[in-house]
Amino acid sequence: MLLHIGAFKLDVDSKRFTLWHQLAPRTRVFCAFLFVFANALTPNGQWLTWAIYGFGLVILILLSQVTLLVLLRRVAVEFTFIGTVLLGTLFREGGTVLWSWGWLQITTAGLNVLGSVALKSFLSLLMLNILILTTSIPSLLHALAALRVPPLLVAILSSMYRYIAVLIDEFDSMRRAALSRNLMASKQWQRLVVGNMIGSLFIRTYERGDRIHQAMLARGYTGLLPVTQVEQVGKIDYLSIVLTFIIILLGQFIYLR
Structure with a gap:
């Protein structure tokens, strides 16, 4: 699938x-x-x-x-x-x-x-x-919608399941970039770098989420995954x-x- x-x-x-x-x-x-x-x-x-x-x-x-x-x-x-x-x-x-x-x-x-x-x-x-x-997962989401679960909550669960691995890969690439620049040498720098990475990841998530949503709407997305x-x-x-x-x-x- x-x-x-x-x-x-x-x-x-x-x-x-x-x-x-x-x-x-x-x-x-x-x-x-x-x-x-x-x-x-x-x-x-x-x-x-x-x-x-x-x-x-x-x-x-x-x-x-x-x-x-x-x-x-x-x-x-x-x-x-x-x-x-x-x-x-x-x-x-x-x-x-x-x-x-x-x-x-x-x-x-x-x-x-x-x-x-x-x-x-x-x-x-x-x-x-x-x-x-x-x-x-698609059948589970359709079942939740059929049982009158709020559609916005169903859409959030669907997107979270589909794109959480994308966010993990994005964070791993940022961490490798920090390691290659020797920015994780000390614990003090680790806390600072990880905090900056989380903030940057939040901004990237917001921007990517908006682009993905516009692309999904252009392809006929109705709020539920097809079954x-x-x-x-x-x-x-x-x-x-x-x-x-x-x-x-x-x-x-x-x-x-």
Whole structure:
């Protein structure tokens, strides 16, 4: 696909033929959003509810035949950034104090919040990465537009995916130019040069973005990437939505009881 020239190939499992891939992209996106919202709104400490959601994700992984190593690698990288934020939930008052050092203390309430938020984040990342791995980017963008996501946001996501590799190549060429002129010899010069490169890259991005946008409009750009065919919603899509609701309601019913 031309979209992947010079860009990241996120949808490595989008060409498989499974029951999950037979669903319309908008159905996959809708089911994924339902799962993430239900998972995020579950109160802390509801481990049995998350066990049910995790069991549903295991079934989805088996049905979609997603590449497990790629999935876990992406989730691990994303969870690393989230983990730095999650550590702040550990040191909080409430419950039994398990460890203390000065004003820092680890309590049972802090461990409960940390475990709950970490588990919710992990399950949500799994669901979203399965969606991205198994859905082509043009189909995913069309599905977002069909679900009434603001068109400007869809256009921004499309352009960001297509041209982020171009910006990386531009930054690498600027860095090589600075190295060839021996401008990165000391840490003080490195900070100064990198700051100037980022500012220059911002100006180049603005100018190039305007030229690219004018060229795209001249070629009939409507705000969405072209796709070969738009998949229609069928009986299997409605069945998958019903099954998603059943799993979500079952998990919510357990903690409401």
